[in-house]
Amino acid sequence: MRYSCKLFWLAAVTFSVFQIAGAQKMTRDQYIERYSDLAIKEMNRSGIPASITLAQGLLESNNGNSSLTTKANNHFGIKCHGWTGHKIYHDDDETDECFRKYRSAEESYEDHSNFIMNSPRYDFLFEYDQTDYRSWAKGLKRAGYATAPRYDDQLIGLIEDAGLHQYDIKQRRRKEKEKEQVDIDNFRVELGRKILTRNRINYVLARQGDTYKSLTEELDLMPFELAKYNEMSKDAPLNKGQVLYLQPKRNKASVEFKTHLVAEGDSMYKISQMYGIKLLKLYQMNMMKPGTQPAAGTELKLR
Numbered sequence: 249m250r251y252s253c254k255l256f257w258l259a260a261v262t263f264s265v266f267q268i269a270g271a272q273k274m275t276r277d278q279y280i281e282r283y284s285d286l287a288i289k290e291m292n293r294s295g296i297p298a299s300i301t302l303a304q305g306l307l308e309s310n311n312g313n314s315s316l317t318t319k320a321n322n323h324f325g326i327k328c329h330g331w332t333g334h335k336i337y338h339d340d341d342e343t344d345e346c347f348r349k350y351r352s353a354e355e356s357y358e359d360h361s362n363f364i365m366n367s368p369r370y371d372f373l374f375e376y377d378q379t380d381y382r383s384w385a386k387g388l389k390r391a392g393y394a395t396a397p398r399y400d401d402q403l404i405g406l407i408e409d410a411g412l413h414q415y416d417i418k419q420r421r422r423k424e425k426e427k428e429q430v431d432i433d434n435f436r437v438e439l440g441r442k443i444l445t446r447n448r449i450n451y452v453l454a455r456q457g458d459t460y461k462s463l464t465e466e467l468d469l470m471p472f473e474l475a476k477y478n479e480m481s482k483d484a485p486l487n488k489g490q491v492l493y494l495q496p497k498r499n500k501a502s503v504e505f506k507t508h509l510v511a512e513g514d515s516m517y518k519i520s521q522m523y524g525i526k527l528l529k530l531y532q533m534n535m536m537k538p539g540t541q542p543a544a545g546t547e548l549k550l551r
Contacts, residue, residue, distance in 0.1 A: 274312040279305070280410060282312075283323075286357045288415055294361040295374055295442050299381045299412035300388070301360065303403040306410075308394075320349035324360045325394070330504040366446050366502055368522045372489060374442055375453060379416045381407050441466070443494070447502045447524030454490040467494060479517070479527050491521050499529045501550035510546040523550055 274282075283305060287298035308325040309317040316322045320336040328335055328346035336349045350356040364370045369391045376383040382404055389400035396402065407413055443450050452467070460482050464474050475482045477493045486492070501523040508519055516536070520527040531538045533549045542548060 276306060276311050276410060279309075279312045280412070283353065283357070284415055286354060290357050290361045291378070291416070294365050295378060295444070296361055296364060297378050297381050297384055297413075298415035299407045300384045300403065301357065302412050302415065303381075303385075303406040303410075304360070304388075304393075305357075306406055307402055316347060320347060321353055321356050322347055322350060323353060323356045324363075326360065326363055330506050332503055363504075365444060366504065368446075371444075371453065371491065374444055375489065379413070381413055381416065446491075447498050449497060449524045450494040451524075452492050452494065454486040454488060454492055456488045458486050458488075460484070460486065463492065469494070478521070493521075493524065497524050497526045499526060500533070501525055503551070505550050508548045508550055510542045510544050510548060512544045514544070515541055519548065525550065 280302060284298065284302060287301040287305070290296060290301055291298040305312075305323045308314075309323045312318075312323070316325065316336070316338050320334075320338075322336070325340070326348050327340075328348060331346075331348045334349035334351075336347050337344045338347050339345065340347075348356075348359065350359065364373070370387075370393075373384055373387045373391070376387065385400040385403040385407075388394070388403070393399070441452060443452060445451070452463075454463070460474060463469075463486070464471055467474075471482070474480075474492060474494075475484075477496055479497075497520065505523055508514075508523070510519070516530055517527055519525075520530045528538060530548070530550075531540075533551075534542075536542070
C-alpha cells in the first residue's frame with residue numbers, strides 16, 4: 249500500500265513538472281489583445297498615447313512573461329522610489345533591487361500613468377500630440393525612463409511592427425467628433441489644451457503667446473485665481489512650458505516624493521511649483537527663513 253502511494257505521488261509530481269515545462273508563454277498578440285483596452289483607458293485619463301503604454305508594457309514585461317510581471321504584476325519595471333505599497337526584490341542594473349508590487353495589471357497600468365504624470369521631468373512630453381508616438385518615445389529616453397541605449401528605437405520599432413498606433417488614431421477620430429469645447433472639472437478649456445494632474449492638483453502648461461489675461465479667460469478663472477494659486481503677480485511673464493496650477497497647491501508633496509536634491513539654479517519657488525507645494529510650507533518644513541535660497545546639493549524635505 250505504501251509502495252503504491254509512493255508511485256502515485258511520484259507520478260503526480262512528474263505530471264506537474266511536465267505541465268509547468270509545457271506551459272505556453274503569452275505571445276505579443278495575446279498581450280496586446282488582453283491589455284489594449286487598459287492602455288486606451290489610461291490614455292483617456294492621462295493623455296499618454298496608448299501605443300506608448302502598450303509598447304512599454306510589451307518591452308518591460310517580455311510580453312507579460314517576465315518574473316517581475318508574473319510574480320508582482322509589474323508591467324513597466326517601475327522601481328520603489330518612495331513607494332509605500334508592497335514590494336518585490338529583483339536583479340536589474342544591480343542585484344536585489346526594489347520594485348513595486350501590484351495587486352493587478354490594472355493597478356500597474358494606472359500607476360505607470362501616475363508615475364509619468366506626477367514626475368516633473370516628464371512634463372514636456374505632454375506638449376507632444378497624442379498621436380506623435382515617435383516624439384513620446386524619444387522623450388522618454390531623453391528623460392531617463394530606461395537605461396537601455398536604444399530604448400526609444402525599441403519602442404518605435406514595436407509600435408510600427410505591431411501597428412500599435414492604431415489605438416491612438418481611433419481615439420483621435422473619436423475626439424474630433426466631439427464639440428469644439430469640453431468641460432473638464434468645471435474648467436472651460438479649448439479642445440487640445442490638456443488638463444494635467446500633479447499632487448492631486450489640476451494644472452496646465454503655458455504655451456507660446458499665452459498671457460495672464462488670455463489664460464484666465466480661456467480657463468474661466470476669476471482674475472485673482474491664477475495669481476493666487478501660483479503665488480505670482482498678475483503681470484508676471486509666462487514662459488512656454490511653465491506649470492500653472494488651476495487649484496490651490498498643497499501643504500506637502502505626493503507620497504512618492506519625500507525629498508528633493510537641489511540642483512544649480514533651483515529656487516524655493518521653482519521647487520514649490522515642481523511638486524505642487526505651497527511656498528511657505530516648503531520653507532517651514534525645512535526650517536528656512538522665507539526669501540532665502542538653498543545651496544546646490546542641499547536635500548530638502550517635501551513631506
